[in-house]
Amino acid sequence: MAIEITRPGKTSLIVATPVMPAAGSLGFADEYRNLIDYANLGAVVTNPATIEPWQPAAGARIVPLDAGLLVHTGLPNPGLRALLRQYRRAWRKLPIPVVLHLLGTTPDQAKRAVELLDTVDEVAAVELGLADEIDVAEATALVRAAATIEKPLLVRLPFYECAELALPVADAGADALVMTAAPRGTARDAQGGRLVSGRIYGPLIKPLVLRILGRLRRELPAELPIIGCGGIHSPTDARDYIEAGAAAVQVDTATWAQPKMLERIARDLGGWIATRHADALLDEWHPDMRRGDSQQRRGKG
Amino acid sequence: MAIEITRPGKTSLIVATPVMPAAGSLGFADEYRNLIDYANLGAVVTNPATIEPWQPAAGARIVPLDAGLLVHTGLPNPGLRALLRQYRRAWRKLPIPVVLHLLGTTPDQAKRAVELLDTVDEVAAVELGLADEIDVAEATALVRAAATIEKPLLVRLPFYECAELALPVADAGADALVMTAAPRGTARDAQGGRLVSGRIYGPLIKPLVLRILGRLRRELPAELPIIGCGGIHSPTDARDYIEAGAAAVQVDTATWAQPKMLERIARDLGGWIATRHADALLDEWHPDMRRGDSQQRRGKG
Amino acid sequence: MPRTVAPFPKPTIMKGGMRETQAIVERIKRVNRGYQRLELAVDRSLSSLLPGQALLVRRISKDYEAENWHPYLRELWFPVDILASNMLVLEQPAREQFLPGQLLSILGPIGKPLRFRQKLRNLLLIAYETPPTPLLLMLPPLLAQGTSITLVAMGAARDYDCAHLPEEVEIIQANDDHSWQDMVMTVGWADQAFVLVGAGLELTRFAEVMRLIRARRQDVPANTIFGFFQRQLPCGVGACQACMLPIRGAAKLQCLDGPAFDLTQLRLA
Amino acid sequence: MPRTVAPFPKPTIMKGGMRETQAIVERIKRVNRGYQRLELAVDRSLSSLLPGQALLVRRISKDYEAENWHPYLRELWFPVDILASNMLVLEQPAREQFLPGQLLSILGPIGKPLRFRQKLRNLLLIAYETPPTPLLLMLPPLLAQGTSITLVAMGAARDYDCAHLPEEVEIIQANDDHSWQDMVMTVGWADQAFVLVGAGLELTRFAEVMRLIRARRQDVPANTIFGFFQRQLPCGVGACQACMLPIRGAAKLQCLDGPAFDLTQLRLA
Numbered sequence A, B: 001m002a003i004e005i006t007r008p009g010k011t012s013l014i015v016a017t018p019v020m021p022a023a024g025s026l027g028f029a030d031e032y033r034n035l036i037d038y039a040n041l042g043a044v045v046t047n048p049a050t051i052e053p054w055q056p057a058a059g060a061r062i063v064p065l066d067a068g069l070l071v072h073t074g075l076p077n078p079g080l081r082a083l084l085r086q087y088r089r090a091w092r093k094l095p096i097p098v099v100l101h102l103l104g105t106t107p108d109q110a111k112r113a114v115e116l117l118d119t120v121d122e123v124a125a126v127e128l129g130l131a132d133e134i135d136v137a138e139a140t141a142l143v144r145a146a147a148t149i150e151k152p153l154l155v156r157l158p159f160y161e162c163a164e165l166a167l168p169v170a171d172a173g174a175d176a177l178v179m180t181a182a183p184r185g186t187a188r189d190a191q192g193g194r195l196v197s198g199r200i201y202g203p204l205i206k207p208l209v210l211r212i213l214g215r216l217r218r219e220l221p222a223e224l225p226i227i228g229c230g231g232i233h234s235p236t237d238a239r240d241y242i243e244a245g246a247a248a249v250q251v252d253t254a255t256w257a258q259p260k261m262l263e264r265i266a267r268d269l270g271g272w273i274a275t276r277h278a279d280a281l282l283d284e285w286h287p288d289m290r291r292g293d294s295q296q297r298r299g300k301g
Numbered sequence C, D: 001m002p003r004t005v006a007p008f009p010k011p012t013i014m015k016g017g018m019r020e021t022q023a024i025v026e027r028i029k030r031v032n033r034g035y036q037r038l039e040l041a042v043d044r045s046l047s048s049l050l051p052g053q054a055l056l057v058r059r060i061s062k063d064y065e066a067e068n069w070h071p072y073l074r075e076l077w078f079p080v081d082i083l084a085s086n087m088l089v090l091e092q093p094a095r096e097q098f099l100p101g102q103l104l105s106i107l108g109p110i111g112k113p114l115r116f117r118q119k120l121r122n123l124l125l126i127a128y129e130t131p132p133t134p135l136l137l138m139l140p141p142l143l144a145q146g147t148s149i150t151l152v153a154m155g156a157a158r159d160y161d162c163a164h165l166p167e168e169v170e171i172i173q174a175n176d177d178h179s180w181q182d183m184v185m186t187v188g189w190a191d192q193a194f195v196l197v198g199a200g201l202e203l204t205r206f207a208e209v210m211r212l213i214r215a216r217r218q219d220v221p222a223n224t225i226f227g228f229f230q231r232q233l234p235c236g237v238g239a240c241q242a243c244m245l246p247i248r249g250a251a252k253l254q255c256l257d258g259p260a261f262d263l264t265q266l267r268l269a
């Protein structure tokens, strides 16, 4: 199977399976090699990278929540050039495309980063991460700078600003939108006892993002793929995103708790979509599907 | 103890304990009389009411989620006049103030509703619920119409629009802000098999709302109380809201699963605040507190 | 219409109403391939529970504080037998893991007792796409007063093995088209009927059954055929309004007015 | 500095690395007031596990699909004994409920084996505000090779009853001010020391212990006193970067490079 998950153009990102890790969950290259067979995934999205080195954040990092967690790391990384030196060889050995997640800092830095990345064969596409609370002008300036890249450009939108940014960012040159980064939240650090902020992960994020994605899918140009990301913890969760209009999905912290889940989702979704494309009877290939599913899907084509 | 949870003015809402149910969770009057001792709560907030009768929504109502649920009822109610006939006597017997939740429809309906409610002694205050995706102009027009009331006016803000609406709504005459209504989301109805929309409840909503509230508390005028609402499932959750700057809290669907939790939160928070006000050592009265807590709180006064 | 109906087994004043209590699983017995029965030591306030009434149940550990929120809502359980004033029997799918000593938090009793005709000779019970569990509590007392009972299993309800039920109950497995032998007689002779369907699509299924019945019996008077609901109930006390049903006339709640509603009064899909 | 240190018990090539496997709780024994020991039948790939290495554990039921997400992350467990190539012993608080037959999903081994001096005569172990569990796996082999071991319990670590530990280990309960009798000797004679603290505020606690040690011993050479971390590890494989520690020179990860770090190289709070 070959699924195009960026806008058709001179280059586009094609994956065999529309399932990949979210930036920050699987490391920079093949850290999960003992636990996950990368050949079963559609692509690898790297941990966030910046042109300059970033140090880890001071303060608490992990706050366990009821069926979820708060994460705050500061996205430490040794800077783009050091990352290329360190991981290029590992990327070359991976059997799937590598999507480099580039943190959106300034247009100038973004432009320098994509110029460099256009010379790196091991990187198939770039995913630009937009900061929370970014405004439309800043966001479009960043995307326009990054869109000077030859390779396909995915843009990951922040949770709260997603609806406002989607269309301007698409117009500024994004080849696909990733909806969304994890929302920020506040929780009490069990160890320090203070209220701390960070990103919130867990299954209950899914209904929130799924609604945003479903609504924006109906408003955005049909040729612009949306990649769903948020709270995916099971094959059913991933199917719901596809049903709501996503071209592919990213799985985040579920992998940490159950490394095999990412592959299970990939195999399930791959098979499901293949069957759906061939217009076969869904019930025939996957016994745990409900009757309602196939009916509705056939109705929607 | 007497805690003023609306802006000081000619009338204000004073509660003995800063804990109450969220609109929609405890019914219109004393439906929980066999399970909850209302005297332990600060107030009762009624289910949402409208001037005209509303029928139940068609379609799925309850979708169980991982540590949470989606609810969609259509807020059925027989209309304000019928409600007054039906529940006035029960309200009179309640040992705590009754806050009537009025769904914000049109300014004209809101004005008519509060004129009627000003004549109803059994109602101590009105909480106006703003619809999702309302814009600033609509919201301020509604609040201005409702603020013609003599009684204290609380305004419940929608989740996604909370930051944008808070200050305009306060300026338009709200005596307290309730943050926030439950966010809308989408999930697959287990029975019908379709994607359906509704409000999302569960513990993971708390970190999201807590952050919003904490940030807005620092921006809004200090004399305007904020009432925290979202994902409260334990005394610790409620304390976190108070710590983040809430004057009181509302507990939503936790009550359905564990009716006694509402009272436990009320007793815990009542004791905690009393002690805190007296500037006693926190560790003395509640053994499960962490060292960090008292230090930080004393630092903040 | 209290004209022809009376509470079961004789008029009882419900004392106290619903409460939150704790129960403990005392014994567990497998009753057939798919189901096990739990003997529950319960608070005596539940001894007045009658057929049709249910419990909202949540597993708890000794440490009430250590609750987690999965599953989020309480489960709706209909007892199948009352062994003593503080001992109820519940039936659960065998795949659910229970051990003796498991603590449960219980809200109940939920709902109104079923109302039976005073001189009930022939009772028809239909379970459609769902195990007949909620119908079982009425069997012993009705059999004792001489009522003939026919239980028809339709659709997936046929997977439930009825061998452990009282042998006086006539068990009929419907055909794939939902017909059965002597259908006209069974339907025609019934003084009263309860139709049980699973949660979801109830109104559609009740409508199907009503069509089957009407095809075999010209007049279906009010208060004869009842639909038996078993939707998940978030609150159980009339507060959340999530269990509201489309009844002609007034809005009714499954938790307060159910579980059984006159099928001639329901607005069926 | 591999000059003076060597892997334990003798250099071993780690084959295969970390894996995800399943284990089953075979026996449960209470060892003291607060703790129980679980005998776990594990995959043979864990037989090469060495002191310092840990497991990331998640309870599962037979039906892998039926997972719930509470708790969300795996727990970090340090084995306390190896009974056979497929049988590990774990120690857990007694309040955690386990039954024989409980299935666990295991990621492991996590972390680097501890490196001991080749001729280790006197080993000092300090557990501060946390039970000494992660330090126990090294006791039998080191005792067997003639090392003298002193275990000092400081703060809340004193609540852990050590009666079941090998009697050759000298157990010292520190005073409230964290001093103990013959402290100068114990600290001075130690060829190597491991300081174990609970998760949270580790850098502060390691700094406290270092001050205590430096007050009793003029020179603390590199590779002598190690801080032993037991933070919760979200991924365990170096992907999430949540376990990054402030080491002089390069950033290090507890999950790949830990659990023990030279306290003279850590940037302490």
Ligand SMILES: Cc1cc2nc3c(=O)[nH]c(=O)nc-3n(C[C@H](O)[C@H](O)[C@H](O)COP(=O)(O)OP(=O)(O)OC[C@H]3O[C@@H](n4cnc5c(N)ncnc54)[C@H](O)[C@@H]3O)c2cc1C
Binding pocket: A055, A056, A057, A058, A071, A072, A073, A074, A075, A184, A186, A194, A195, A196, A197, A198, A199, B210, B211, B212, B213, B214, B215, B243, B244, B245
């Ligand atoms: C090197 C570096 C790395 C960074 N890495 C990250 C990262 O990984 N993740 C990230 O989220 N941000 C990161 N940031 C951004 C920075 O940490 C954010 O500004 C941070 O989220 C806000 O934390 P804060 O404690 O400074 O402010 P706030 O979160 O605004 O908190 C200020 C104070 O109020 C308290 N508080 C927090 N929330 C509330 C509330 N709702 N109510 C009441 N009190 C509250 C806090 O305990 C704190 O004492 C990084 C910044 C730098 C410079």
Ligand SMILES: Cc1cc2nc3c(=O)[nH]c(=O)nc-3n(C[C@H](O)[C@H](O)[C@H](O)COP(=O)(O)OP(=O)(O)OC[C@H]3O[C@@H](n4cnc5c(N)ncnc54)[C@H](O)[C@@H]3O)c2cc1C
Binding pocket: A210, A211, A212, A213, A214, A215, A243, A244, A245, B055, B056, B057, B058, B071, B072, B073, B074, B075, B186, B194, B195, B196, B197, B198, B199
């Ligand atoms: C009488 C009445 C009562 C109401 N009560 C309520 C209430 O209690 N709660 C409430 O929330 N609203 C209520 N509403 C508002 C109304 O139901 C909303 O418009 C509703 O949430 C949207 O539902 P919908 O299925 O029409 O549209 P949408 O939610 O926009 O869905 C349209 C279609 O797309 C599907 N879909 C939904 N979300 C997605 C997605 N993310 N991706 C792909 N497909 C999707 C749905 O299955 C549906 O077929 C009420 C309205 C009326 C008139």
Ligand SMILES: Cc1cc2nc3c(=O)[nH]c(=O)nc-3n(C[C@H](O)[C@H](O)[C@H](O)COP(=O)(O)O)c2cc1C
Binding pocket: A054, A055, A056, A057, A071, A072, A073, A074, A075, A076, A104, A105, A131, A132, A198, A199
């Ligand atoms: C302009 C800019 C500068 C930042 N500088 C740093 C930095 O120097 N070090 C760092 O660790 N994080 C830095 N951050 C990271 C953010 O504060 C934050 O970590 C990021 O938005 C993602 O947070 P997360 O870890 O919660 O995903 C910077 C972010 C932006 C947008």
Ligand SMILES: Cc1cc2nc3c(=O)[nH]c(=O)nc-3n(C[C@H](O)[C@H](O)[C@H](O)COP(=O)(O)O)c2cc1C
Binding pocket: B054, B055, B056, B057, B071, B072, B073, B074, B075, B076, B104, B105, B106, B131, B132, B198, B199
């Ligand atoms: C102007 C307006 C008119 C509405 N009319 C109806 C109605 O006629 N019937 C109804 O059940 N709900 C009606 N709604 C309710 C909303 O669609 C929705 O139920 C409400 O916003 C809360 O949804 P909730 O049940 O998810 O909390 C109306 C809402 C608004 C704002």
Ligand code: FES
Binding pocket: C232, C233, C234, C235, C236, C237, C238, C239, C240, C241, C242, C243, C244, C253, C254, C255, C256
């Ligand atoms: S279950 Fe809440 S009203 Fe019936």
Ligand code: FES
Binding pocket: D233, D234, D235, D236, D237, D238, D239, D240, D241, D242, D243, D244, D253, D254, D255, D256
């Ligand atoms: S636990 Fe994830 S990097 Fe160490």
